[in-house]
Amino acid sequence: MIYLQLFWSFLQIGLFSIGGGYAAMPLIQAQVVHSHAWLNMSEFTDLITIAEMTPGPIAVNSATFVGIRIAGIPGALIATFGCILPSLFIVSLLTFIYYRYKKLSVLQSVLASLRPAVVALIASAGISILLQVALGGQELTMANLNLIGLALFAVAFVLLRKFKWNPILVMCLCGAGNLLLGLLL
Amino acid sequence: MQGKANTHTLAQLFFSMLYISAFTFGGGFVIITFMKRKFVDGLHWIDDQEMLDLAALAQSSPGAIAVNAAILVGWRVGGFLGMVVSVIGTILPPLTILSVISFFYAAFATNPYVALVLKGMQSGVAAVILDVVCNLGMGVVKTKSAVHMVVMAVAFCATFFFGVNVVYIILAAGVLGVILALTQHKKGEAA
Structure with missing residues (x-):
């Protein structure tokens, strides 16, 4: 039963994430945190952090992580299979069509309309992770606000946007910075 | 193949x-x-x-x-x-x-030390994601397509404020894309 749920959830993630790793993030959040409560928001944020730090697609990383925690190794395999199954069918079909007709124009124009929606979904997931950093799931009061976390976020954002630093390096520095400040304060 | x-x-x-x-x-x-x-x-x-x-x-x-x-x-x-x-x-x-x-x-x-590092890295992840969002969002704005900007704004409000299922938002945008593609195709034929 749990295997079926894992398979079905990750099948949907595989089927509806269009446009790369970040596009899968809001779908994973919807399935894993909201629909099934397999992870809480804090664990989900850890998962995204780990997925960013390790090679491989976010969807496959998440399928493995959630699958193992919910149902061991078989769970990981089933969830991963679920998330690549739609690709296996759809991309194989597209490969066939491409080599037959070598035309992509309709697909491209559909993609152009999907892109802004996907950007909005990624923005929403990003902001909910920022809220998790700032408040840790508590309600909004001055005392609950994680000022160090917000300061690290601001510095990281500037380093990435203005100075184009490597994202993994920036994340490691944030981790080290928080450890240092946590030990000192 | x-x-x-x-x-x-x-x-x-x-x-x-x-x-x-x-x-x-x-x-x-x-x-x-x-x-x-x-x-x-x-x-x-x-x-x-x-x-x-x-x-x-x-x-x-x-x-x-x-x-x-x-x-x-x-x-x-x-x-x-x-x-x-x-x-x-x-x-x-x-x-x-x-x-x-x-x-x-x-x-x-x-482990408290690991937890501190992870917590700090979460700030970094939030920054990485929102940096990507800025790049992608800028790309959408640069197309100067009013339809696409409206899609972006509506999709954001729907998911963030109203909690509309992500799948429906993607389906809606996809359907819109098909409609746009078909109407442009017709226009192309008429011209």
């Missing part, structure tokens, strides 16, 4: 994918660059233009870009078996690495 793969080609495909997948940090676009370097420049299995088309297909299809690209290249190089071998090579490294991490995660996350 030639499907004339011998064992040597399949093995080469498998280990190339395994290697690329194990050492590529930073998402689907990066992995496509590495695949180009290997299969176009290194092994000469695929030509330049074809690789660009495959990249476009991998990005436009649902699912992880790396897996999609592996399916495309696999079919191209070794038919059905090539596709299977290529996909397994691609998902094996993340499957293994994340399995190991999730076994240690519980012990890992309760």
Whole structure:
């Protein structure tokens, strides 16, 4: 039963994430945190952090992580299979069509309309992770606000946007910075 | 889609994918660059233009870009078996690495020092994601298409403030895309 749920959830993630790793993030959040409560928001944020730090697609990383925690190794395999199954069918079909007709124009124009929606979904997931950093799931009061976390976020954002630093390096520095400040304060 | 793969080609495909997948940090676009370097420049299995088309297909299809690209290249190089071998090579490294991490995660996350590091890294992740959002959002604004900007604003409000199911938002945008494509097609015919 749990295997079926894992398979079905990750099948949907595989089927509806269009446009790369970040596009899968809001779908994973919807399935894993909201629909099934397999992870809480804090664990989900850890998962995204780990997925960013390790090679491989976010969807496959998440399928493995959630699958193992919910149902061991078989769970990981089933969830991963679920998330690549739609690709296996759809991309194989597209490969066939491409080599037959070598035309992509309709697909491209559909993609152009999907892109802004996907950007909005990624923005929403990003902001909910920022809220998790700032408040840790508590309600909004001055005392609950994680000022160090917000300061690290601001510095990281500037380093990435203005100075184009490597994202993994920036994340490691944030981790080290928080450890240092946590030990000192 | 030639499907004339011998064992040597399949093995080469498998280990190339395994290697690329194990050492590529930073998402689907990066992995496509590495695949180009290997299969176009290194092994000469695929030509330049074809690789660009495959990249476009991998990005436009649902699912992880790396897996999609592996399916495309696999079919191209070794038919059905090539596709299977290529996909397994691609998902094996993340499957293994994340399995190991999730076994240690519980012990890992309760350690106060690790928790501090993870917590700090979350700030970094939020910054990385919102930086990507700025780049992508800027790209949408630059198209100067009012429709696309409205889609972006409506989709954001729907998911963030009203909690509308993500799947419905993607379906709605997809349907809109089909409608736009059809009307533009008609206009093109009339002109």
